[in-house]
Amino acid sequence: MGDMSMLHRRSTRTSAAFAGVAVLALLVMTGCSPAESESAKDYKALNPDFRMEQAHLQVSCMKDKGFTVLPDSQGGVKFGNEQVPEDQLDLAYQGIRDCYDELGFNDEPEITEAQRHKLYVLNIEAAKCLEALDIFGDIKVQVADAPSEQSFVESFDAPGENQPWSPWGLDTMKQLSSAGETIVDEARLACPDPLNYANTL
Known part of the structure; x- marks a missing residue:
């Protein structure tokens, strides 16, 4: 026992x-x-195809006005001297403004406070995405420091030349542009700018 x-x-x-x-x-x-954070999931859900569809609508509109332009990943169009002669640049830029009006792209509603809070969180995710890009080897993209969320929300529509903080600011663009236009386009697809989707948040 x-x-x-x-x-x-x-x-x-x-x-x-x-x-x-x-x-x-x-x-x-x-x-x-x-576990992946909710903000990371929301950022990954941003669809660059949404802006490309807008870009192709503008390409079609500009074609009707006699200009051959190219779509860009920001939802707009781009062109060089090969597409538009220098003496027609003013007409081309006016055509772009007219297309914006005709397509209703200037009628987007004001971004609400709730959308601004959401935009801030997605901007943080975009900054992480940009800083993780393997473009320059050991040298990484340096994104401008983010303000506090409250400061971002309160100053979003502040008058003057100061634009709301964005990981896709001028400093980021300068760094990416130094690697070439193709790199910029690839980076925009890999790390979409949340500001382009603000009205859909």
Whole structure:
């Protein structure tokens, strides 16, 4: 009887030991795969195709006005001397403004306070995305420091030349442009600018 009792206690300790190992393994696996944040998921859900559709509408509109232009990943159009002669640049720029009006792109509603809060969070994700790009090898893209969320929201429509903070600001553009226009387009597709989607948030 004593031997059976001893065997039972050993069996219980062995089972507990295996259970402990299993729990530890589960914790380790969980720790190696942290859950993706909601803001990261929302940022990944931004669809660059939305802006490309707008760009192609403008290309078609400009074609009706006699200009051959190219779509860009920002939802606009671009052209060089090969597409538009220098003596027609003013007409081309006026055509772009007219197309914006005709297509209703200037009628977007004002960005609400709730949308500004959402935009700030997505801008933080865009900054992380840009800084993780492997474009210059060991040298990474340096994004301007973000203001506080409250400061961003309150100053969003502030008068003057100061634009709301964006990870796609002038400094970022200068860094990417130094690597070539193709790199800029690829970066825009990999790390969309949330400001382009503000009215859809």
